Each structure stands twice: as C-alpha cells, then as structure tokens.
Amino acid sequence: MPAYTLTVNGKVHRVEVAEGTSLLWVLREHLGFTGTKYGCGIALCGACVIHIDSQPVRACVLNIEAVSQNQSITTIEGLSESGDHPVQRAWIEAQAPQCGYCQSGQIMQAAALLESNPNPSRQEIKSYMSSVLCRCGTYMRILKAVELAAEQQPQKES
Amino acid sequence: MEPSNPNIDRRQFLKTSSSVALFIGASGLLPQLVSCSDQKQMATLARTESLTAWVRLSEDGEMTVYNPAAEMGQGSMTSLPLLFAEEMDADWSRVRVEFAPQEAEIYGGEGWRPGTKLMFTVGSRTTNSYYTVMRKAGAQARHVLLYSAAKHWDVPLNELTTANGVVTHAGSKRQMDYGSLVPLLELPDPLAEIEEGDLKHPKEFQLVGKVIPRTEIPAKVDGSAQFAIDIRLPDMVYGVMERGNLHGATPTLTNESEIRTMDGVLKIVTLPYAIGIIASSLEQALEAKKHLKIDWSTSAASSHNSQEVYEVYEKMASKTKPGKILIQKGDVAAAMKKASKTYTADFRNDYVCHAQMEPLNAVVQVAADLQSADVWVGSQQGPDTKLGVPTILGIPPEKVNVHLQYLGGGFGRRSMNDFVEECTLLAREVAPRPLKLMWTREDDFTYGAFRPLSLQRIEAGTDSAGRLISFSHCVVGDGGNLVASGAANDHYDIPNQLAEWREASNGIRLKHWRAVGHGPNKFAIECTIDEIAHDQGIDPVAFRRKLMSDSPRALATLEKAAELSDWNGVTLPGRAKGVAFVEHGSLGTGICEISIDRDTGVIRVHNFWIALDAGVVVHPDNVRAQMEGGILMGMSSVLKEQITIEKGRVQQKNFNTYELLRMQEIPDTIETYLIDSEMHPEGVGETATPMVACAIANAFLKLTGKPLRHMPFTPDRVLEVLNS
Numbered sequence: 001m002p003a004y005t006l007t008v009n010g011k012v013h014r015v016e017v018a019e020g021t022s023l024l025w026v027l028r029e030h031l032g033f034t035g036t037k038y039g040c041g042i043a044l045c046g047a048c049v050i051h052i053d054s055q056p057v058r059a060c061v062l063n064i065e066a067v068s069q070n071q072s073i074t075t076i077e078g079l080s081e082s083g084d085h086p087v088q089r090a091w092i093e094a095q096a097p098q099c100g101y102c103q104s105g106q107i108m109q110a111a112a113l114l115e116s117n118p119n120p121s122r123q124e125i126k127s128y129m130s131s132v133l134c135r136c137g138t139y140m141r142i143l144k145a146v147e148l149a150a151e152q153q154p155q156k157e158s
Numbered sequence: 159m160e161p162s163n164p165n166i167d168r169r170q171f172l173k174t175s176s177s178v179a180l181f182i183g184a185s186g187l188l189p190q191l192v193s194c195s196d197q198k199q200m201a202t203l204a205r206t207e208s209l210t211a212w213v214r215l216s217e218d219g220e221m222t223v224y225n226p227a228a229e230m231g232q233g234s235m236t237s238l239p240l241l242f243a244e245e246m247d248a249d250w251s252r253v254r255v256e257f258a259p260q261e262a263e264i265y266g267g268e269g270w271r272p273g274t275k276l277m278f279t280v281g282s283r284t285t286n287s288y289y290t291v292m293r294k295a296g297a298q299a300r301h302v303l304l305y306s307a308a309k310h311w312d313v314p315l316n317e318l319t320t321a322n323g324v325v326t327h328a329g330s331k332r333q334m335d336y337g338s339l340v341p342l343l344e345l346p347d348p349l350a351e352i353e354e355g356d357l358k359h360p361k362e363f364q365l366v367g368k369v370i371p372r373t374e375i376p377a378k379v380d381g382s383a384q385f386a387i388d389i390r391l392p393d394m395v396y397g398v399m400e401r402g403n404l405h406g407a408t409p410t411l412t413n414e415s416e417i418r419t420m421d422g423v424l425k426i427v428t429l430p431y432a433i434g435i436i437a438s439s440l441e442q443a444l445e446a447k448k449h450l451k452i453d454w455s456t457s458a459a460s461s462h463n464s465q466e467v468y469e470v471y472e473k474m475a476s477k478t479k480p481g482k483i484l485i486q487k488g489d490v491a492a493a494m495k496k497a498s499k500t501y502t503a504d505f506r507n508d509y510v511c512h513a514q515m516e517p518l519n520a521v522v523q524v525a526a527d528l529q530s531a532d533v534w535v536g537s538q539q540g541p542d543t544k545l546g547v548p549t550i551l552g553i554p555p556e557k558v559n560v561h562l563q564y565l566g567g568g569f570g571r572r573s574m575n576d577f578v579e580e581c582t583l584l585a586r587e588v589a590p591r592p593l594k595l596m597w598t599r600e601d602d603f604t605y606g607a608f609r610p611l612s613l614q615r616i617e618a619g620t621d622s623a624g625r626l627i628s629f630s631h632c633v634v635g636d637g638g639n640l641v642a643s644g645a646a647n648d649h650y651d652i653p654n655q656l657a658e659w660r661e662a663s664n665g666i667r668l669k670h671w672r673a674v675g676h677g678p679n680k681f682a683i684e685c686t687i688d689e690i691a692h693d694q695g696i697d698p699v700a701f702r703r704k705l706m707s708d709s710p711r712a713l714a715t716l717e718k719a720a721e722l723s724d725w726n727g728v729t730l731p732g733r734a735k736g737v738a739f740v741e742h743g744s745l746g747t748g749i750c751e752i753s754i755d756r757d758t759g760v761i762r763v764h765n766f767w768i769a770l771d772a773g774v775v776v777h778p779d780n781v782r783a784q785m786e787g788g789i790l791m792g793m794s795s796v797l798k799e800q801i802t803i804e805k806g807r808v809q810q811k812n813f814n815t816y817e818l819l820r821m822q823e824i825p826d827t828i829e830t831y832l833i834d835s836e837m838h839p840e841g842v843g844e845t846a847t848p849m850v851a852c853a854i855a856n857a858f859l860k861l862t863g864k865p866l867r868h869m870p871f872t873p874d875r876v877l878e879v880l881n882s
Binding site: 033037040045077101130135140 | 376379382383387388390421440445514516517564599786791814819820822
C-alpha cells in the first residue's frame with residue numbers, strides 16, 4: 001500500500017492507504033479528525049468542508065494523491081487553539097447549532113468567506129453559505145452568526 | 159458513572175418512598191437518586207447492578223446531571239437537566255450533563271400507558287413526559303441536602319432555605335454550599351414523599367424560562383461533539399451493505415469469488431434483503447460494494463408507480479363503504495343534506511425522506527463468547543432500550559451496553575433501529591473485533607423509510623349563515639397512524655365531523671417523519687377552510703375566529719399571530735399572507751407572506767410569524783430555534799422534496815435529485831411569540847412544520863385565486879396551477 005504524507009493542522013502525518021482513497025476517509029478514519037463530517041460523498045452538502053492553503057474545499061471528492069505534503073490542511077479541530085475563532089464565538093453567541101452535524105462544514109465555509117470578504121453583504125453571505133446544507137433548519141441563526149462574526153473580527157486594512 | 163458497591167448493606171443506603179429511592183454510592187459520598195416505583199426491583203438492582211442516578215455531586219460542588227433523552231438538536235441536553243437543577247436549587251454554572259445509561263426502569267419517562275416507563279425520544283414528548291419526573295427527582299435531592307444541613311447545625315429543617323447551590327440558615331447566619339454537605343449527608347427516614355404540590359410554582363422558577371445557553375453547543379462548534387459515526391476503536395473493521403432500490407427484493411450475488419479476493423475484504427454476509435461486506439477499512443468496503451453484481455428478485459413493491467397510484471386512491475376514496483373510523487361526531491351525512499353549500503376537494507402529497515445529515519451508522523462490539531455486546535449509536539431509543547441487539551444475539555438485555563451518542567438528525571428515522579440490527583449481525587461475524595456499519599447517502603435515500611404518499615378527500619358543508627356544519631375527511635394511504643395522525647379538529651367547533659382511513663399497501667418502507675400525518679392532514683384541513691372562506695368572501699382569520707370560539711387557548715394564538723403579522727395591514731404589491739393553525743401537543747398559529755415568480759413558478763416565502771402556546775416554556779430560546787427549524791424543514795419539504803417510485807424502484811439517490819432548502823431560499827424573518835402559560839409543557843418540535851404547506855397554499859389562494867392541492871409545490875406544479 002502506498003504511503004502519503006499530509007500536513008494537517010500544522011502537524012505532519014503519514015498514512016498508508018490505497019491510491020484513490022478519499023481525503024475525507026483519510027482524515028476521519030485513519031487520522032481521527034472526525035470533526036469533518038461525511039454527508040453525501042459528491043460535494044453537494046458541505047459537511048466535509050476543510051481548508052487547504054486557506055481555500056475551502058470538499059474533502060469527500062479529493063483523492064489522497066491530489067494533496068501534497070507542502071499543502072496546509074486545516075480542519076475544524078485546527079481552526080483555533082481553543083474553539084475561540086471569531087466565527088466559533090459568534091456561533092455560540094447566536095446559539096446556531098441544533099443537531100450539530102453540519103456545523104463544522106458551515107463554520108469552515110463561513111471562516112473562508114470572511115477571510116476573503118471580511119464585510120460581506122447579507123446577500124453575499126446567503127449566496128456563499130448556500131452550498132452547505134443543514135437539515136435542522138438553522139440557516140436563520142447561521143446567517144446571524146456570520147454577520148456577528150463579521151462585526152466582531154479585527155478589521156483588516158483594505 | 160460511579161458504580162455503587164454491591165456489598166454495602168442495603169439498609170445503609172437504601173431508603174424508599176413510593177416513587178423515588180435514594181442511594182448513597184460506594185464511596186459513601188455520592189447521593190444517587192433513582193426513580194423507580196418497584197422496591198423489589200430496586201433491591202434486585204442494588205444487588206446485581208452498578209447503581210446509577212440522576213445526579214452525582216462531588217465535594218468541590220461539581221454536579222453531573224443525567225439526561226435520559228436522545229439529543230438530536232432539540233435541546234434535551236439542556237432542558238431536562240435544567241428542570242432537575244431548578245428544583246434542586248443547584249448552581250447551574252457547576253452542572254455538567256451526561257447521557258443517562260439506557261435503562262428504562264430507572265431513567266424512563268412516562269410510557270404510553272400509565273405506570274409504564276419508556277426511554278423513547280419521539281412525538282415531541284421529551285419535555286412533556288419528563289417535566290414532573292425531573293423536577294421531583296431534583297426536589298428529592300434538595301430535600302436530602304436540607305435534611306443533612308438541619309442535622310449538622312441542629313436546627314429545624316423548615317428554617318433553612320436554598321438558592322444557587324447554597325443552604326442558608328438565616329437565624330444563625332450560617333451557609334454551606336452543596337459540595338461541602340457531601341461528607342455530612344444523612345438520609346431522612348422515612349424519605350419524604352415529594353408531591354406535585356411541593357414543587358415550585360412556575361412564578362418561582364429561577365432557571366426555567368430564562369436565557370440559558372445550550373450545554374452542548376461549545377462541543378458542536380469545535381468539532382469535539384461525538385456522533386456514532388466518529389467512533390474509532392482499536393482493531394475496528396467496517397461494514398457496508400447493498401440493499402438495492404426495490405424494497406423487499408431478495409439479492410443473489412453473482413460475483414462472490416471476485417469480491418472475496420478484493421483488497422481488505424474479510425467477509426461477505428447475505429441477508430434476506432441485502433448483501434453485506436466486511437472489510438479492514440471503510441474505503442475497501444465501499445470499493446467492494448461498488449463491484450457487487452447482484453440479481454434482484456421482484457417484490458410486493460414491483461408494480462408500484464408513485465405518481466400513478468393517486469388514480470387508485472381516488473377510486474378508493476369514492477367507494478361508499480367507509481374505512482377505519484378515526485373520529486365521529488354528529489352525523490355528517492345528514493348535515494351535508496341540510497347544508498346550503500357544499501365543498502369537496504382532494505389533496506395529495508408525495509413521499510418524502512428524512513435525509514438527516516448524518517447517514518445511518520453504528521458501532522457494535524460483540525464479545526468473543528458472543529454473550530455480551532457494546533453498542534455505540536445515535537438512536538431515538540425505543541420500547542426496547544437495547545435496540546433489538548439482545549434478541550439477535552440471544553442474550554439477556556443486561557448483557558448489552560448501549561452508549562448513546564449525539565444524533566446527526568433524527569426526524570423519526572432514528573426511531574427505527576434497523577441499522578443497529580444490521581450492525582449487530584455483521585459484528586457477530588467478526589467478534590470480538592468492533593465493527594462500524596456505514597450507510598452511504600445513496601443507501602439512505604434508496605433504502606429509506608419514507609413518509610407515506612397519501613390522498614385526503616375533504617367534503618364540507620356550510621349552512622345558510624355560512625357556518626361550517628359538516629366536515630368529512632377521508633385519508634387514503636399506507637401506514638395506519640403514519641397517514642392518519644392529525645386528522646382531528648379538536649379546536650374547531652364543527653358540529654358534525656367524520657375522519658376515516660382507507661388502507662392501501664404498496665410494499666414501500668415507511669416511517670414516522672417529523673409531525674407524521676399532521677403535515678398532510680393539516681394541509682387538507684386548513685386549506686379547505688381557506689377555500690370555503692375565500693368562496694364566501696370571508697376573511698380567513700375571521701372565519702377561524704368563529705370556529706375557535708370554544709377554544710380560548712387556540713384562539714389566543716390566532717389573535718396574536720394576526721397581530722404580529724399585521725394581518726389587516728397593507729401588503730406589498732405581489733405579496734399575500736396565508737394563515738394556518740396546528741395543534742401537535744402545543745398549539746400554534748402560523749402566518750406567512752409569499753410572492754410568486756409567475757415565469758418560473760418559484761414561490762418565495764418572505765416572512766413567517768408564529769404565536770405558540772406550549773404551556774410552561776422551559777427553554778424559550780430553544781423553543782424559538784425549534785420553530786425556526788420546523789418552518790425551514792417544512793419549507794424544504796413543501797417546496798422541493800419528493801421521492802418518486804417507478805416500478806417499485808426509488809428514483810432519488812442523493813442531494814442532486816432530492817434537493818433540500820438552501821440558505822438562499824430562507825425567509826427574511828421568522829418571528830415567534832411565546833404565549834405566557836403555567837400549564838404543563840407540551841411538545842414543540844412538530845408544531846411548526848405542518849403549518850408551512852397550509853400557510854403557503856392559503857397565501858397562494860389569496861394571491862392567485864387558485865388552490866395548491868398537491869405537495870410539493872414544485873415550480874412545474876405551480877405553473878400548471880397558474881395556467882389552469
């Protein structure tokens with residue numbers, strides 16, 4: 001079985017899996033980063049959104065060999081030291097989650113949005129966040145949380 | 159969990175009242191309350207079991223309170239411990255919450271029948287069924303603390319007060335926190351009986367009804383909240399299954415030797431309805447599944463075509479012989495003859511799927527001797543708290559330990575434990591290695607258990623004054639209560655009513671889906687009421703106001719929702735409001751405001767207002783969250799969701815063919831008003847969802863003069879109605 005080396009949340013990990021194995025299974029089942037969830041396997045639900053070099057990607061449709069050791073993978077476990085990223089704090093303030101299963105993906109998607117667009121309009125938030133499904137129907141609070149996070153994050157020079 | 163020492167003389171730690179027994183645990187420091195009415199059984203438990211309790215209190219003041227219900231997003235991890243802490247006068251900031259062991263005799267709430275106990279998170283009954291149980295247990299714990307403090311200070315118990323985790327004797331200006339009392343605990347003999355009258359009046363609540371953050375939310379934003387799918391155990395193997403998309407069909411595997419030689423494949427297991435694969439890794443199991451070549455038999459569902467079956471249902475509804483009578487009041491036949499105007503309409507609804515975000519899964523480890531098992535699962539529990547595992551393994555229930563995990567959505571699907579049974583069957587094959595069974599999203603759709611398709615035929619009559627005097631409601635469909643629930647009109651004063659169910663059978667797997675029959679049946683009822691009001695030129699709120707004259711609580715929700723929505727105010731051009739009343743435990747009126755894109759047929763919901771009477775509201779922000787989620791799940795199902803079946807085969811496989819509501823489509827506002835009440839709490843999880851179809855269709859009727867009578871209201875169907 002071929003070996004691969006990945007950099008996840010700042011640490012180097014080595015795994016032996018078959019070529020073509022989904023990055024999602026590598027992260028969850030082999031390395032134990034189970035905060036990233038499986039929802040559909042075809043990049044339609046967003047439960048598995050992670051960041052690779054700060055860009056949001058769907059782990060479920062990425063094969064292991066497509067990721068190099070030089071790329072930096074961030075999962076929900078690595079978004080902040082102690083769960084206090086502005087988006088996470090806003091999520092708690094808005095009491096956004098219900099079942100919670102989709103929320104890692106929602107938070108990673110929202111963090112990526114604010115990284116590229118620190119002051120999104122409500123329409124921009126809805127559009128960007130529409131790619132992540134929530135079955136419990138927490139969208140009203142997710143919207144509120146993203147707006148709260150945008151208000152609370154340190155303003156960057158434009 | 160602190161097990162007690164079974165060797166301790168029971169008399170040392172066991173005192174009983176009729177409903178609550180109190181135990182001191184092994185260390186002698188842990189007061190452990192166990193709710194159980196059968197003292198003999200308690201004695202047996204004391205000898206044979208690790209005794210557990212509702213609360214564990216330690217000397218540093220930290221408390222652990224057990225939540226007996228499943229947590230699937232509805233907030234039981236906060237609302238139930240909060241009730242306990244309220245009566246105990248605990249310091250909420252020191253409370254931790256854990257799932258209770260799955261032992262219904264100890265942790266069960268009120269069962270279906272009086273005197274029975276049940277751990278089953280269904281039917282929006284969690285808060286309703288545990289409201290008194292949790293408060294009595296909390297009050298009993300407080301009483302023990304008071305008794306011990308009184309002894310210690312040698313003062314009368316009735317001179318003591320408690321607040322926020324502290325006992326105070328005002329006369330001698332002495333105080334002790336609960337933790338400090340742990341080494342001093344003594345048991346009253348006999349243990350005082352806590353009656354409902356001993357509990358706080360709702361006006362005295364310090365925690366209930368207040369703004370309380372949910373206990374499990376921090377873990378749900380940093381990825382640490384553990385769902386069953388996240389369980390990883392040493393030496394664990396993986397199981398997947400191919401169940402096909404024709405329910406009830408039997409598989410014949412035609413390339414077994416090829417599959418057997420694939421990388422990582424450990425075993426192939428044939429079930430009557432599926433081929434199971436056990437492999438060393440998940441990816442190997444899934445790869446093998448992809449390569450399965452299976453011949454499927456025909457089944458009872460083979461001739462079923464979901465979109466054609468309505469013709470059959472219409473004929474069934476037209477037969478004169480009634481089906482099973484659900485409700486009968488007065489004489490509808492006679493009333494219809496007297497009616498000055500009659501109305502009849504058929505309402506239809508397609509199959510919908512739960513599509514909970516966490517696909518079904520479980521982890522089971524069977525011991526090498528096959529005589530015990532551990533189960534990790536996100537389940538809504540069930541009448542069998544061991545979820546069918548003891549029966550499969552042929553072992554006593556106490557040999558099965560169920561470790562309940564968070565549920566990534568339930569909505570009724572996880573009250574069916576087929577996936578736990580499957581996991582057990584596979585795990586037995588590899589004992590003692592633990593096995594994780596995974597359903598793919600495709601499995602979840604194609605082998606789903608759907609809310610049944612059904613048809614409602616309504617025949618109604620009004621008298622010369624426009625009063626609704628007769629209402630007959632015929633439900634045709636498969637699944638008994640799955641299609642029949644919600645047909646009652648308890649809050650409308652209609653003198654002659656008949657509701658009946660006519661049974662169809664199509665061989666499709668069916669299950670409770672959030673609000674069950676209330677969705678389709680309220681759709682038929684509430685839309686008929688608006689169609690009548692529309693025909694007679696009466697305002698729909700005014701029409702309902704008369705019907706609710708004998709139901710003040712229902713009427714109050716109607717009036718409040720009308721006020722919130724400015725029902726009589728000016729509406730923007732191109733928009734209209736629609737109203738619906740729903741009772742599902744709690745009573746609620748919902749009003750929505752919509753517009754329609756007449757070129758595309760897309761309905762847009764702009765606002766939703768809800769007035770809800772749920773009795774005592776234990777956790778208001780969470781009730782609001784349930785209303786928001788209920789409305790959005792309702793919009794998703796009413797506007798988009800549809801399972802179709804052709805020759806018995808389920809046509810949808812994933813979110814590309816079964817689309818859910820996305821954030822782009824949410825309303826601008828969902829506003830909930832909670833009506834103040836001191837009545838026993840009623841469930842709130844399923845009251846909002848059934849409002850949606852009726853409120854949207856009624857707004858559509860106002861806007862276009864045309865009725866929508868077939869869910870979902872997809873753009874194609876909307877255009878068809880607009881162009882009719």
